[in-house]
Amino acid sequence: MEQVIQGKSNENRNPENTGEKVVVARHVKKAFDGLVILSNVNFNLHKKENIVVLGKSGTGKSVLIKSLVGLVEPDEGELKVLGKDIFNLDADEMEDLRREVGYLFQGGALYDSMNVCKNMEFPLKRQVKKLSKGEIKDLVEESLESVGLIESMRKMPSELSGGMKKRIALARTLILKPKIMLYDEPTTGLDPVTSREISNLIMEMKEKYAISSMIITHDLACAKLTADRMFILKDGTLDIEGSYDELEQSDDPWVRAFFD
Amino acid sequence: MIKLQRKNSTSPAKEDEVNEEEKDVSFLPVNVQDFFLTMGGLTKFTGQFFKNVFKPPFEFNEIFKQAYNLGFKSLFLVGLSAFIMGLVLTLQVKPTLVDFGAESFIPAMVTISIVREIGPVLTALICAGKIGSSIGAELGSMKVTEQIDAMLVSGTNPYNYIVVTRVLATTLMIPVLVMYADTVAMLGSFLGINLDGDVSLSLFTSQVLSAIDFSDLVPSFSKSVFFGFAIGIVGCYMGYNAGEGTVGVGKAANSSVVVASLFIFVIDLLAVQITQFFI
Numbered sequence: 001m002e003q004v005i006q007g008k009s010n011e012n013r014n015p016e017n018t019g020e021k022v023v024v025a026r027h028v029k030k031a032f033d034g035l036v037i038l039s040n041v042n043f044n045l046h047k048k049e050n051i052v053v054l055g056k057s058g059t060g061k062s063v064l065i066k067s068l069v070g071l072v073e074p075d076e077g078e079l080k081v082l083g084k085d086i087f088n089l090d091a092d093e094m095e096d097l098r099r100e101v102g103y104l105f106q107g108g109a110l111y112d113s114m115n116v117c118k119n120m121e122f123p124l125k126r127q128v129k130k131l132s133k134g135e136i137k138d139l140v141e142e143s144l145e146s147v148g149l150i151e152s153m154r155k156m157p158s159e160l161s162g163g164m165k166k167r168i169a170l171a172r173t174l175i176l177k178p179k180i181m182l183y184d185e186p187t188t189g190l191d192p193v194t195s196r197e198i199s200n201l202i203m204e205m206k207e208k209y210a211i212s213s214m215i216i217t218h219d220l221a222c223a224k225l226t227a228d229r230m231f232i233l234k235d236g237t238l239d240i241e242g243s244y245d246e247l248e249q250s251d252d253p254w255v256r257a258f259f260d
Numbered sequence: 261m262i263k264l265q266r267k268n269s270t271s272p273a274k275e276d277e278v279n280e281e282e283k284d285v286s287f288l289p290v291n292v293q294d295f296f297l298t299m300g301g302l303t304k305f306t307g308q309f310f311k312n313v314f315k316p317p318f319e320f321n322e323i324f325k326q327a328y329n330l331g332f333k334s335l336f337l338v339g340l341s342a343f344i345m346g347l348v349l350t351l352q353v354k355p356t357l358v359d360f361g362a363e364s365f366i367p368a369m370v371t372i373s374i375v376r377e378i379g380p381v382l383t384a385l386i387c388a389g390k391i392g393s394s395i396g397a398e399l400g401s402m403k404v405t406e407q408i409d410a411m412l413v414s415g416t417n418p419y420n421y422i423v424v425t426r427v428l429a430t431t432l433m434i435p436v437l438v439m440y441a442d443t444v445a446m447l448g449s450f451l452g453i454n455l456d457g458d459v460s461l462s463l464f465t466s467q468v469l470s471a472i473d474f475s476d477l478v479p480s481f482s483k484s485v486f487f488g489f490a491i492g493i494v495g496c497y498m499g500y501n502a503g504e505g506t507v508g509v510g511k512a513a514n515s516s517v518v519v520a521s522l523f524i525f526v527i528d529l530l531a532v533q534i535t536q537f538f539i
Contacts, residue, residue, distance in 0.1 A: 069413045099415040109410035112401070123414040126317065169410075176414070 020047040022180055022212045023068060028077035030063055037063050039236030050206060050213045052223045054258055055233030061216040065182045069101050070094050082179060099127050102178035106185045108169035110157040117153045120144065120172050127176055143171040147201060163194035167201065174205055183215040187222045199225040220259065232258070305497045309427055312419050322425040330391045331433030335440065337390060338383055342441035345382055346374060346448025367464055368471035370449045375476050379442040381528055384487035387434055388520040392495040395426055396516030399499020400509035423500065427492035434488030435481055483531040490523040
């Protein structure tokens with residue numbers, strides 16, 4: 001059994017994941033009003049790999065994934081997403097990059113004023129210009145079928161449960177066929193059955209579309225199902241890394257606190 | 261939206277500089293600082309509007325939808341208020357003018373009051389309350405529930421889709437509502453005259469039309485355009501910059517009404533000065 005690595009750079013140690021790096025983060029730092037949130041974040045995300053980031057509330061997990069799509073600007077470091085250095089992108093280039101990176105928000109972030117069908121069509125109509133109405137309809141139906149909610153097409157977001165909102169938000173994100181998916185606490189606030197369904201969906205999408213994913217969660221069941229590698233965010237770094245089993249068997253009191 | 265350029269990043273050194281600048285104005289009361297911060301932010305936000313308004317994609321469907329939601333759905337409220345205002349104004353001035361034997365001047369006097377001042381300002385204030393608060397609350401709620409961020413990360417410019425469409429809709433619809441309010445207020449006035457009098461609609465109409473001319477209509481229409489723009493841009497700014505949680509949404513809605521109403525009076529004052537200069 002490999003030991004949990006602490007205080008070392010997070011180069012990938014899994015022989016299966018030595019492929020193309022889709023995200024490279026080096027020495028990423030971020031502070032808000034002098035309060036350091038990320039002090040030295042280093043990690044790689046490889047093609048068709050799922051990494052899970054655990055961490056206490058308020059430690060900067062959401063800040064970390066938001067920085068990958070430019071919702072938060074890191075103060076220092078190197079951050080390359082799909083080979084592009086996000087520090088040097090102008091607004092148009094950032095918009096192009098965002099089309100290749102899906103983001104599932106904690107609450108789903110469905111547009112309240114639109115029904116499910118219009119929510120699904122919204123990114124398609126704006127990003128994929130040459131689609132006919134029939135093609136858009138087919139894509140929407142296919143995506144909703146993949147999350148098992150085709151019957152909810154005409155419903156408004158206010159008529160959906162938390163789990164349904166998350167599944168539809170996932171379908172809306174995946175309709176653009178992103179290369180990378182970022183999940184911000186995908187199972188928070190859901191019952192164990194729905195949480196398992198969402199976790200299974202994440203795995204299905206990975207297999208079906210060969211997506212690389214970064215999953216922020218507190219939910220160990222979700223982490224166990226979805227993680228190829230796991231990180232624990234502590235003191236603004238991702239120095240604690242390992243597989244689920246490795247971390248589960250760690251003697252480190254900080255790590256144990258998550259599993260006990 | 262955060263622009264991702266290293267040169268814009270906040271390094272510790274830059275943070276110190278910012279703190280120094282903040283110290284320089286710290287002798288001002290907090291309310292005054294807030295006022296200037298809001299005005300500065302609003303000016304920048306308006307600049308962003310003009311930068312984006314000519315930038316494709318043009319969301320025509322959304323503009324029509326907003327024009328319908330913000331304009332058509334305000335018809336009843338604006339119409340009823342204007343009707344009552346026309347009626348009340350007539351009833352108020354009638355005894356005095358009757359005493360002076362100038363009853364025949366009532367249509368002309370009410371028309372000029374309504375067209376030049378009461379119609380535009382009353383309509384704008386009603387819309388600041390109804391439309392401004394609704395825009396502020398809607399955008400605030402979208403921000404708090406991360407819907408604006410969701411648009412951004414899906415590669416859609418939320419400013420174009422959310423702000424430009426609403427500001428254009430209010431800028432186009434407020435002048436239309438003002439014209440509608442003026443007309444309905446005249447009907448109220450007609451009723452007020454005929455409660456204890458006998459004036460035909462054709463005589464009333466001819467007196468109204470002879471009382472107003474181009475120099476009354478143009479300033480009224482022009483300031484309505486600015487009122488509409490102010491209501492839209494203030495509502496969007498407050499909503500787009502709402503704080504976290506339900507408190508933030510409530511504050512955004514409230515500030516939208518207060519600041520937009522203040523702007524309406526300032527624009528009105530400037531419009532009167534400019535009108536007097538030219539006419």
